[in-house]
Amino acid sequence: MTALDETHDTLLHSWVESANAPGADFPLQNLPFGAFHKRGSHEAPRIGVAIGDRVLDVAAALDAACFLKAGLLAQAAAGACRGATLNALLLLGPDAWHALRVALSRLLRVGADSLRPDGPAAARILLPMAELELHLPVEIGDYTDFYASVHHATNIGTMLRPDQPLMPNYKWIPIGYHGRASSVGVSGMPVRRPVGQMAPAAPGSAPTVGPSQRLDYELEVGAIVGQRNALAHPVRIGAAAAHLFGIVLLNDWSARDVQGWEYQPLGPFLSKSFATSISPWVVTQEALAPFRAPAFVRTEGDPAPLTYLADAADQASGNLDLTLEVLIQTQAMAKAHVAPARVSIGNARELYWTFAQMLTHHTMNGCNLRAGDLLGSGTVSGPTPESRGCLMERAWRGTEPVALPGGETRAWLVDGDTLIMRGWCEREGRRIGLGEVRGTVLPALAS
Ligand code: MN
DSSP states (O other): OOOEEEEETOOOOOOSSGGGGGSSSOOOOOOEEEEEEEOOOOOEEEEEEEEETEEEEHHHHHHHHTTTSSSHHHHHHHHHHGGGSSHHHHHHOOHHHHHHHHHHHHHSSTTOOOOOOHHHHHHHHHEEGGGGGEEEEEEOOOOOEEEOHHHHHHHHHHHHTTEEESSTTTTTTTTTTEEETTTTTEEOEEEEEOOEEEEOTTTSSOOEEEEEOOOOEEEEEEEEOOSSOOTTTOHHHHHHHHGGGEEEEEEEOOEHHHHHHHHHTTOSTTTTTEEEEEEEOOHHHHHHHHGOOOOOOOOSOOOOOOOGGGGGGHHHHOOEEEEEEEEEEEHHHHHOOOOOOEEEEGGGGGGSHHHHHHHHHHHTTTOOOOOEEEEEEEOOSSSSSOOBBBBBHHTTTTTOEEEOOOOOOSSOOOOOEEEEEEEEEEETEEEEEEEEEEEEEEEEOOO
């Protein structure tokens, strides 16, 4: 796991004042990467780093000689940020990511080493986030979605198969399916209610076709693969964490009625592939280093992870102490200026499988992962009702609708609902945030 260094020092202050505000998602210790362009301009997207309510244009800072005192590796890494996505930076590898992080931290901190730009240069380099449009930070070649929360798997299983909630393979193998990369979009992407084929209303009749009536969200963590592995070269568990670049929030929008009809025997298909939303800022593995948590503590009677999934360091710190929150704002709430209401709050440390275990399992057959690939954790649910990460669990398959301000209830998502997910790590006076991922449900297209 990544060691703590000068960039994690809680005493560091930034000359970007908004970054020092208590509770800020993007303090100097975070430095997440995203892609942006100025709203209203016709410029191509570029790579930036979030700091408080500002974004540092990395390539512009390089051009303005802000990285003059940084080494060649940091300068090469900054140069890789000229493109529209992070993929070029990912290909440079962990040493370059680290060098750039140190250089950015020194540039943005108050102190003797500060290379703070001033005058017209500062305005070109440091942009108000409110004036920017954010894009997908990576070109995602492939997207795989796992099922790493044993609480989620048990809850769903209890609804579908009360006699056998958890399949016998669950505690041995990280379950996943191949998702669809083309429909992954960044926060703010509108989500059109999908049309699909659903189970017959009565036995013996034909299936129905129409807009999903059971539209749901899934609260997930998305991990971005940084280092590739060559075809036929599995990644050993001890090396797996170093293959990951960082994480985002992920909403795996799901049509449960479509899913229920189509999922056997090959798993989810059109019930998932219509839309997946991710947050715009990739929080790096390095930034997350102070917030590692032990792997899930398996109860007595649970099998130990098989050898290829077992690693002492991963067991000690393979999970993340990451608080995750889901909020809904209905159209009526928005019209009445009622703030989004919390639907659930939980923590990613409850995941049964670590991302290192997921990545190692994914490659054990020789499958090659590439820089920019996206791995979803699966719905993050905890042991308590308030920590259930999808509406299917939260409203227990529609039988216990969630109460919202103004007297509305939700069993499933309604057109016009805005769904917001937030995430943050907080520990011993340290705090960094992932920002948010949001999306509003649009009515199905008329057929
Ligand atoms: Mn999912």
